[in-house]
Amino acid sequence: MTLPPSVALASASRQFGTPPALRDISLTVPQGEIVGLIGRSGAGKSTLIRVLNGLDKPQSGRVVIAGQDITDLTETQLQPIRRRIGMIFQHFNLLSAKTVAENVALPLKIAGVPAPERAARVAELLDLVGLADKAGAYPSALSGGQKQRVGIARALAPRPVLLLSDEATSALDPETTGAILDLLQKVNRDLGLTILMITHEIEVVRQIATRVVVLDQGAVVEEGPVARLLASPRHAVTRALVRGLSPTLPADLAARVSPQGDQALVRIDLAGPSARLPILARIAEITGTPPRLLHGGLNDVQGQPYGRLFLALGTADPDRIARVLHDLSPMSVDLEVLGHVPSDV
Ligand SMILES: Nc1ncnc2c1ncn2[C@@H]1O[C@H](COP(=O)(O)OP(=O)(O)OP(=O)(O)O)[C@@H](O)[C@H]1O
Ligand SMILES: [Mg+2]
Structure with missing residues (x-):
């Protein structure tokens, strides 16, 4: 079936006690999607x-998994359903005495799949x-990223309909995290596998999820398409999480x-198509001097630019600054004057 x-x-x-660990949670993960739960x-x-x-x-x-209500099922009844749910973990949970191939084969062996x-x-x-060349290696000889690849292969072995990832990249450096997320995206695309990514890292959500659900104190406090949520977070918890994605002014600056x-120092937040507008040229027209880029960066969110720039405007004249704020507001950029800096920074 x-x-x-x-x-x-x-x-x-x-x-368990007070407050409740989960309160009145309603959540849907549509088939074939990658949903981030943060x-x-x-x-x-x-x-x-x-x-x-x-x-x-x-x-x-x-609780409904793959169309089946599992809420009242017994342990025995749950077993075939659990086999359709792949799990990957922060600490990989590989068996150290077994080779890579044996670790991946384990769920198949348990399910009674014949050896050949x-x-x-x-x-x-x-x-x-x-990891075709690592079949005979033991986990201790693998890097963290390679161990997680084994974890993913093992999770995929019984052809799951759902992959649950519990902080699967939290023990990895940013570059390895990126490679693992690329692999999960490939698995999602090629196998049509539904993935629920549970994480405390907004960067993971940005890179991989199409939708995001924000959980706080056991309740869903916000959810929506990742681009919307990152561009205009509504709940304080979401805003705090999203802040971690944006560059902050270096301490010396x-x-x-x-x-x-x-010179006035401004912070400009860009989200979506507005980031492609000739904002800097427009500012230069108003102030009479090209702005200087002091700090900042752009990220990609579902193919859309998203980011933050810190600019020194080349003037401190309040009238001109007011015009910059006024003229840029229809371009749907979020702009704030943070203060002033000397012209030699
Ligand atoms: N078996 C348990 N007995 C008592 N309290 C529990 C139990 N499991 C979880 N809790 C409580 O429920 C709340 C949520 O815990 P949970 O482990 O789900 O959080 P989490 O989001 O996974 O946190 P973390 O990011 O630290 O792993 C916490 O207040 C925790 O103390
Ligand atoms: Mg946890």
Whole structure:
């Protein structure tokens, strides 16, 4: 039987003490999508994962995995469903006494897949994750990124309909994280696998998710398409998380900002098509001098530019500054005067 791949939680609550770990959570992960679930420590992320794979039961509400309501299933009834849910973890959870190939083969062995078929499937999976040459290696001889590739291959072995990732890149450096996220994106695209990425890193959400759900104190406080959420976060928790993505003024520069000075220092936040408008040229027209770029950067969010620039405007004249603010507001850039800097910064 092929199960329709999706996750749905309806008003699920789980309470250990006060406050509740999950409060009235409703969540849908459409088939084939990559949804990011982000929250600070203690938000309820791990509790949510346990509820989704049936290791824990909500006290109220329903849990539906791949079209099947699992809320009231017994351990035995849950087993075939758990096999359709792949899991990857922060600490990889590989068996150190087994080779890479044996680790990947394990779920197939448990499911009773005959040895020749198992070997063929393992070879195919190791090829998919780029580890064909490491089949006989032991986990201790692998880098963190390679271990996570093994984790992914093992999770994919039983052809899951859903992949749950619990902080799968949190132990990896940014470059390796990027490579693992690229692999997950490839798996999503090529196999149509639904992925729920649980993370506390907004950067992971930016790179991979199409939709994002923000969890705080056991409740969903905000959700939506990733581009919308990053460009205009509504909830304070989301705003705090998103702030981590934007460049901040380096300390030595921040130390030179004062209420008075030669040049106004402005922060410009750009999101979406507005980032492609000739903003700097427009500012130069108004102030009579090209602005100087002191700091900043642009990121890509679902193919759209998104970022923050710090500019010294070449004038401190309040009338001209007011005109810059006025003329740029229809371009839907978010602009703020932070203070003034000397012209030699
Ligand atoms: N088995 C348990 N018994 C009692 N309290 C628990 C249990 N599991 C979780 N909690 C509580 O539920 C809340 C949510 O915990 P959870 O582990 O789901 O958070 P988290 O978002 O995964 O945090 P982190 O990012 O630190 O892993 C916390 O207040 C935690 O103390
Ligand atoms: Mg956790």
